[in-house]
Amino acid sequence: MKKFKFGLLPKIIVAIILGICLGMFTPETPVRIFVTFNGLFSEFLGFLIPLIIVGLVTPAIADIGKGAGKMLLVTAMLAYGATIFSGFLTYGVGESLFPSLISDDLKLTQISQADGVKPYFTVAIPASLNVMTSLVMAFTFGLGIAHLGTQSLKYVFSEFRDIITMTIQAVVLPLLPIYIFGIFFNMTFSGEVFKVLSVFVKIIGVIFIMHIFLLILQYTIASIFVHKNPLRMLGRMMPAYFTALGTQSSAATIPVTMRQTIQNGVHKDIAGFVIPLCATIHLSGSTMKIVACALALMMMQGMAYDFQMIAGFIMMLGITMVAAPGVPGGAIMAALGILSSMLGFDQQALALMIALYIAMDSFGTACNVTGDGALALIVDKCFGKKAEAVAEG
Template sequence: MKKKIRFGLLPRIIIAIALGILFGNVLSGAWVRIFVTFNSIFSEFLNFIIPLIILGLVTPAIADIGKGAGRMLAVTALVAYFATLFSGFLSYFTGVIVFPHLIDVGVPLEQVSEAQGISPYFSVSIPPLMGVMTALVLSFTLGLGLAHLSTTTLKDAMNDFKKIITKTISVVILPLLPIYIFGIFLNMTHAGQVYSILLVFIKIIGVIFILHIFLLIFQYVIASMFVKRNPFKLLFRMMPAYFTALGTQSSAATIPVTLEQTRKNGVSDEISGFVVPLCATIHLSGSTMKIVACALALMMMQGIPYDFPLFAGFIFMLGITMVAAPGVPGGAIMAALGILSSILGFDESEQALMIALYIAMDSFGTACNVTGDGAIALIIDKVMGPERRKKTI
């Protein structure tokens, strides 16, 4: 029997971009308009589903973290959150310094279609049930409330809703993303804007990769201050987890390897068994770094103001939203679409480019996330380990 060849999301995105550029140079406006019509409908669906994604993912995540917290859970969550905030601000300040030398301010993306007069053949309005900020506040309220309820009826219902949303992302949204991104690049090529945007892509990916390496070294230097050991030896021992994440693009699938290498670094079985699976869900430093850098680059490219107060609020909210990111390729960027829209004002074209940029670096972001989990485990083992051992004596 012939083995079925399966393409991952990243190869499909790359093929979609390449085909969009190729056909954008040869297809007439009538053909381009077909895909503009599809993108118009798909973006309406995205606007409809984003508040539901927030409600379905953030609510159970907060409920799970808050339930019977215990000091170790609270400390781990705080360390993971501050690590995520650090990576976000590191990305912002690096971008503010470096990106202006790499990016030329050009035509705003929303003018690409208007410049060529391309509009959809027809449009379908799908109003969202609620606004993004309403969904966020409702999620926090429900999640914190569920964490303190003795009954599980509503929590079970929210967990079922989470499964529906996760299934919608993996079965509907992610498979259609390559077509959506094909349409975006087809339209941009037809309008003559694609090459300047691709040049930005390559430059930004290079900067983010260097930032990932710096972030990992920094995390292990901090961890080494707690455990009084060589940070580079600790980091080198985590390389099997790093390369496993590169191949799988999944923090969850990498947990067994992360656990094994964390224990080889001297973390106790009890601490590693608690911290590593938890951080696979709540610690997304690499993902946060990518999203902040890509958002900043797109705003600079369009000449949109990117002042610090705006991005500070975005980063603080992004750190919370990353807790709810589903464990599928591209899941973090899907969870972040809501605040990209509500706080930074990104429209569907900018969101599509964010998705393409993010997925192009998805493996490296996941690898950064899981490798950083090992540093957090070292810190928690040093801080909480003695207390846990006292309780067992």
Template sequence: MKFKFGLLPRVISAIALGILFGLFMPEWFTRIALTFNSIFGNFLNFIIPLLILGLVAPGIADLGAKAGRLLLITVALAYAFTLFSGFGTFFTAEAILPSMLGSAEMAAPAESASTMAPYFTVEMPPLMGVMTALVLAFVLGLGMAYIHSDRLKGMMDDFKLIIERVIAKVIIPLLPFYIFGIFLSITQSGQVAGVLGVFIKLIVLIFVMTVVLLLIQFAIASIVARQNPLKMLRTMMTAYLTALGTQSSAATIPVTLAQTIKLGVRPEVAGFVIPLCATIHLSGSMMKITACSLAVMMMSGLDVSIGTFAGFITLLGITMIAAPGVPGGAIMAAIGLLESMLGFDEPMMGMMIATYIAMDSFGTATNVTGDGAIAVIVNAIDRRSHAKNSSSSDKNEDAESTLPQKA
């Protein structure tokens, strides 16, 4: 059996080696790492608008093509839970992080990087801005759904496959080297101890918040479906543990589906809701990105305001739709908004990606477990609707039977 060295172990190894090498490596080695980071960072800036266009437009078109009552209910619940996670995380982290961060900062690594320049760089200007790509994705996605354009939809699906291949075969494999360079620079600036301390505390904080989020989601489901929330959550733990290993909502669908049916959800409802939520319900991913971005901004001395984050969270819930089923897919889809709306630079982005991937399993597990809560709610609403329609139909039949019959 061939052993597979996953993304998380590679990222952890990159962080450890970056810290170790940063303690004794000479300037020429660091400049080589900075040269790679400069080129890779420019490539990321180039691919981000294409990534948004390639992922969001087909995702919106797929949703529009499946127009129906259950679809609208499922999408509304998934987006509502994702927004609840984002805003809840913002207010919680804003209250807790200042005391947790202490005097830790990221300003010094940026200054250090500016005094030690890369040997050369390759400019790769993006074809369009991030917001332009997002608006174009909305227009194309809604347009394809409205006119039922099979030809354009086929082209966009092919384009999405290309973007997914670029992410899976180029960006994700090179990310550990990029993170290695970031932590190499941080170590040589003398800030690594404070940054790592915050890194570990942030992981613990987000894990605790994911547990609270799941309890809230299943408490809501229990009110709607009149079931025991802890019993439902215990049933979904199989899917949670499976997602910890796969780091992919899509790969966990069979297990999530089986456990959801055990909750009493009708198979036809579960078979519709679970695959759909695997791409549109991202409460766990939203929590990680919001908390990590808040921490990085506070460490970098940037202004944190609810006005800025309200727009960021609202758009992020849409931008992450149909993020590829590879580890780190959600953060790849979010990079454009982090740069354009929150003002992230290269060192901040590297720290953000490293922190996110270190917790990728927990976020994915939270996403798929919450899918079960959404399926329970949708099933309860659909069942009551059928019962109401059946009752109305029986009343109509009774009324017709009491009418006088013609001779």
């Protein structure tokens, strides 16, 4: 018999439910235990963030930078453009809708910690690098390795990436449900959790509608290039969409995405190049979720922001998430550094970002891979005749 696997999303849902139910009638002592645990985990997460950036961004930039040719450049620019367009679209919609969804009397800073409850002890774990230093280091080493073709240094960073990925999978993700439980345990103890949950549900609903709109828009733009029915082309991509919903992995969905893209008329060689590359660098759905959740949490906390701040964050996010490992929630893990450095998120807000993101992880991945097919159509229009001539020759 096939062994049943209890995924990360169900674990987080159970953790939230238990945190709410137990927090309604618990005495202070259990709350202090989880306040202590959350403090230790927050310190560890803060220590890990710069290492995540260096370990994941460096080899990702090195791998992409080694390619050459116009097709790589066009595909990369299209993927990055689509990703940041998604971010700016989300910001515009969020600015218009979120203020009416988030009540003025709801301040996350007032309810995210149980009043008067202090941890039994704390342990400081200083980070080895600050976030901006680690970002600059990652870009410098990544571009340098790509330019010089330094195999030995590339091998070192590839192994470092494996260590960081293993740490995320073996330590961070298994402990994350306990951390989320502690947060909602504390919030329920302070009596405001249901206001927070009502806002979360509304935000998730808005994001779901937006990602459907984004897919229709992407295929409408692609139809201008290829002169085909956009809804029919989008309909052919539904097997890839639903496969991504189940696997929560762009990489695992590549074979299905390629097959459906070819059925939309893209040359096999073009699809074989664009789809695997875009599975790594095109993250429209993930960007939409992160920008929307970040904007909502900033409004809830009464944090000051402006267009210039969010614009810089979106453009940096489109680059940083290229490093997302092939694990559920990988994009948000890669984005933690710029959330804290550019938007000023503390550990409590980062934890809620993780919870919100993972709650929609499947839909973001499905949006990413389905959009890959639209980008492949545009690339095929630019280079398809050349690929056909090479194949015939």
